[in-house]
Amino acid sequence: MEDFDPIPFAIPLFILMIIAEIAWAHSTGRLRAYEARDTAVSLALGLGSIIAGAVAAGAVAVILIRTHDWAPVQIGWVWWAWPLCYVADDFAYYWQHRLGHRVRWFWASHVNHHSSQHYNLSTALRQTWTGFIALSFIFRIPLALAGFEPGMILTCVAFNLIYQFWIHTEAIGKMPRWFEAVMNTPSHHRVHHATNPQYLDRNYAGTFVIWDRLFGTFEAEARDEPIRYGLVNQLGSFNLLRAAFHEWVAIGRDVWSAPWRHKLSYLWRTPGWSHDGSRETSDMIRARSKTEQ
């Protein structure tokens, strides 16, 4: 299998762009744009995710290769397969991301990306350590089954991740209209990271925002609505291990204490669901907010 991982080559670019953003925040007096401890946690989670990814890479590659062997058509390494694979992977990413917010098991892995109250380029690197445990790779299996080369799929996954780096910033307002219409942008992704009720569980796109427009999950950024970032129940901690595992611990606690017939529901239902109705899901928060207005 031919394999190319572009992420090591992107790391120097990531660092230079973060330096530029820190300098911008400093020179424009945005003292809340960065926080040293928050940045440290984000970057440590990023480093940890490289290790976790390296550990799981072999297993993911084997699963994709085995699946690819069953594909009725072998597309191979032809040039036109690359853009096709990228778009197909982005479609798979949209569903992975959507379920990452709507199914608590997947959310437990993804939540740490949202646990910062800051929205800056270092937040982009706040990546999961538990993606393999959460079975995130299953969303790429249909691509291998469709005949795309596993190496090509993994390369597209990496490029998609790199694309999403630059959209984690408040330094860029809106891009040209045609770009905002098709591509995921800082404006669209700020909405995704917001805890404002009308923004909850919106804009799941990776590279192309067309999936959100197609499947009814798009919400435009309103100019007059200040965004509050992070989680509905803010983590309020700079403890690295807490940031990485807090939702898994919370799931364990809920499953342990729930009545038998509700135990599994705490794994697969929407985050915020509770058997006694004592908590709120994002849909409930949005509905409450509408009635309060």
Added chain:
Amino acid sequence: MLGTPIILALAGVGVCLLIILALRYGFTGVPRLEGNAEAVAIANGLAGGFDVQSCIMDRNGHCALLIDTQGRRAVVMPHGAHFVARLLGNEALVTRQGKTLSIQGEGWRAQLATESDNELDKVCAISWD
């Protein structure tokens, strides 16, 4: 192709550089609430909603204590450059020393200092059970 240890070493150096830069540029310290409105907006985001009835601000803007229309209490306190809101349950430990109120919850602690005794007298008149 670079190996994972080399990537980690290079990335580690970059991470240290960025943290030093963030510290040098002064992205640390305790934030200040810009006013009651900010504290109220943060408390409104609490799970289940929080319809604020009264708000007592720390004299330096570092903290706020809020009471909602159902009689629930919440504290808005600094976390890094931002603030978090926490509902005060029965387990919250509240102690007063002069014009300063110390509030301790599960895994957190907040201090609220007021200009006058009167404000704290009002707070302390509330039943904390």
